[in-house]
Amino acid sequence: MDKLQIEGGQPLNGEVRISGAKNAALPILCAALLTEAPLQLSEVPHLHDVATMLKLLSHMGVQVERSDTHHATLHAQHIAHQEAPYDMVKTMRASILVLGPLLARFGKARVSLPGGCAIGSRPVDLHIKGLQAMGADIHIAHGYIEAHCQHLPGKRLRGARILMEMVTVTGTENLMMAAALADGTTVLENAAREPEVVDLAECLIKMGARIEGAGTDVITIHGVDALHGAAHAIVCDRIEAGTYMVAAAMAGGEVTLRNARADLLEAVIEKLRDAGAQVTHAADSITVKSNGAMQSVNLRTAPHPAFPTDMQAQFMALNTVAKGVASVTETIFENRFMHVQELQRLGAHIEVEGHTAIVRGVHCLDGATVMATDLRASACLVLAALVARGETTIERIYHLDRGYERLEEKLTALGARIKRIH
Numbered sequence: 001m002d003k004l005q006i007e008g009g010q011p012l013n014g015e016v017r018i019s020g021a022k023n024a025a026l027p028i029l030c031a032a033l034l035t036e037a038p039l040q041l042s043e044v045p046h047l048h049d050v051a052t053m054l055k056l057l058s059h060m061g062v063q064v065e066r067s068d069t070h071h072a073t074l075h076a077q078h079i080a081h082q083e084a085p086y087d088m089v090k091t092m093r094a095s096i097l098v099l100g101p102l103l104a105r106f107g108k109a110r111v112s113l114p115g116g117c118a119i120g121s122r123p124v125d126l127h128i129k130g131l132q133a134m135g136a137d138i139h140i141a142h143g144y145i146e147a148h149c150q151h152l153p154g155k156r157l158r159g160a161r162i163l164m165e166m167v168t169v170t171g172t173e174n175l176m177m178a179a180a181l182a183d184g185t186t187v188l189e190n191a192a193r194e195p196e197v198v199d200l201a202e203c204l205i206k207m208g209a210r211i212e213g214a215g216t217d218v219i220t221i222h223g224v225d226a227l228h229g230a231a232h233a234i235v236c237d238r239i240e241a242g243t244y245m246v247a248a249a250m251a252g253g254e255v256t257l258r259n260a261r262a263d264l265l266e267a268v269i270e271k272l273r274d275a276g277a278q279v280t281h282a283a284d285s286i287t288v289k290s291n292g293a294m295q296s297v298n299l300r301t302a303p304h305p306a307f308p309t310d311m312q313a314q315f316m317a318l319n320t321v322a323k324g325v326a327s328v329t330e331t332i333f334e335n336r337f338m339h340v341q342e343l344q345r346l347g348a349h350i351e352v353e354g355h356t357a358i359v360r361g362v363h364c365l366d367g368a369t370v371m372a373t374d375l376r377a378s379a380c381l382v383l384a385a386l387v388a389r390g391e392t393t394i395e396r397i398y399h400l401d402r403g404y405e406r407l408e409e410k411l412t413a414l415g416a417r418i419k420r421i422h
């Protein structure tokens with residue numbers, strides 16, 4: 001299994017190009033299932049999760065053509081199986097995103113239940129309830145969600161008003177895709193406002209969907225009979241961008257992110273400024289300048305546009321070496337403090353009380369061997385290692401490859417001493 005070895009203490013300087021967003025690419029790849037015409041995608045990030053999704057879609061019969069690593073054309077003309085098997089779903093929860101499109105276009109779907117993961121139990125009950133409100137007949141058998149709408153007129157889902165009791169990102173995306181081909185109008189209330197939901201809506205609109213309100217908490221979808229092909233560039237990854245911004249703030253130096261949008265990162269930029277970093281931006285770039293001396297920042301995760309849970313672990317790393325005491329509260333996932341124990345191995349002072357971690361900044365962290373447990377926990381350990389004294393070895397880095405494209409190459413170009421050991 002690959003490991004990362006990082007020699008801490010180098011400032012970061014230069015430019016880094018941010019890739020397309022994993023969390024936008026995954027639903028948009030599934031949107032290809034909604035049409036028999038080709039969907040041409042650019043800015044597709046080169047990530048393990050994207051490869052897994054393409055494997056799942058190919059298994060169903062989608063033809064995938066790659067002209068290079070960042071372009072993919074998906075053609076879902078002939079779908080042989082409307083099924084997502086356990087072996088594929090268990091490695092990537094976002095596989096649940098095939099459920100809405102399959103049911104909407106083919107009137108049936110069989111998708112393995114995703115089950116829990118390191119950060120929490122992550123049920124999909126709201127995806128199921130929403131599809132049931134649209135008339136689908138759904139039951140769970142042998143660990144699979146078995147859904148059909150053969151009994152409905154035209155074997156089509158029907159539009160419905162759906163009030164989602166919690167804000168769910170993939171739940172909103174699944175229902176928006178299903179509603180795009182439903183008979184009548186669907187109104188999603190308490191919808192997720194994340195930029196990745198907006199990017200999916202923009203792609204669906206290019207494919208002929210009639211969607212209003214994406215980016216607000218009420219999304220209205222007027223179902224159409226069929227969607228057509230389109231070309232779409234995936235929005236930049238705000239979480240990858242945020243991770244490099246925290247790296248620059250902690251390590252000190254001046255880093256410019258290209259293909260990055262400050263308007264998608266307002267809560268993160270505000271916290272970085274509170275911590276003492278200088279952040280400036282242009283239309284599609286962000287620059288972070290820092291002398292490496294950070295102040296502690298309190299934070300509380302919540303749905304967009306508030307502070308994202310996917311940046312919580314990275315800011316925990318920042319707080320471990322900042323001046324003062326910070327409280328970090330996680331409100332989205334029940335078990336997203338797996339990095340705390342590993343940060344403690346590097347000398348961090350952190351106490352966890354329920355959903356809040358109290359972090360007392362220390363003068364310096366010391367390199368050690370640590371283990372990555374999930375995607376953002378892994379990123380947090382990389383950030384801590386960049387400023388720790390001596391060498392840190394991070395084991396189980398396959399989690400990082402799910403969500404960060406060429407991480408060690410990008411950091412090396414900025415001046416970090418980091419290498420992958422196979």
Ligand SMILES: CC(=O)N[C@H]1[C@@H](OP(=O)(O)OP(=O)(O)OC[C@H]2O[C@@H](n3ccc(=O)[nH]c3=O)[C@H](O)[C@@H]2O)O[C@H](CO)[C@@H](O)[C@@H]1O
Nearest residue numbers: 023094122123124125126127166167168169170171332333
């Ligand atoms: C592929 C993708 O886009 N992943 C992101 C997506 O995950 P994902 O879409 O899985 O996360 P959700 O927004 O659905 O989860 C939010 C909360 O709602 C709960 N919930 C969700 C659905 C449901 O049917 N029932 C239920 O109780 C979850 O357990 C969690 O506590 O949004 C999360 C929250 O911003 C991010 O951390 C993930 O990076």
Ligand SMILES: C=C(OP(=O)(O)O)C(=O)O
Nearest residue numbers: 023093094310375376403
């Ligand atoms: C939790 C994450 O992803 P996923 O929902 O794909 O597990 C993440 O991107 O931080």
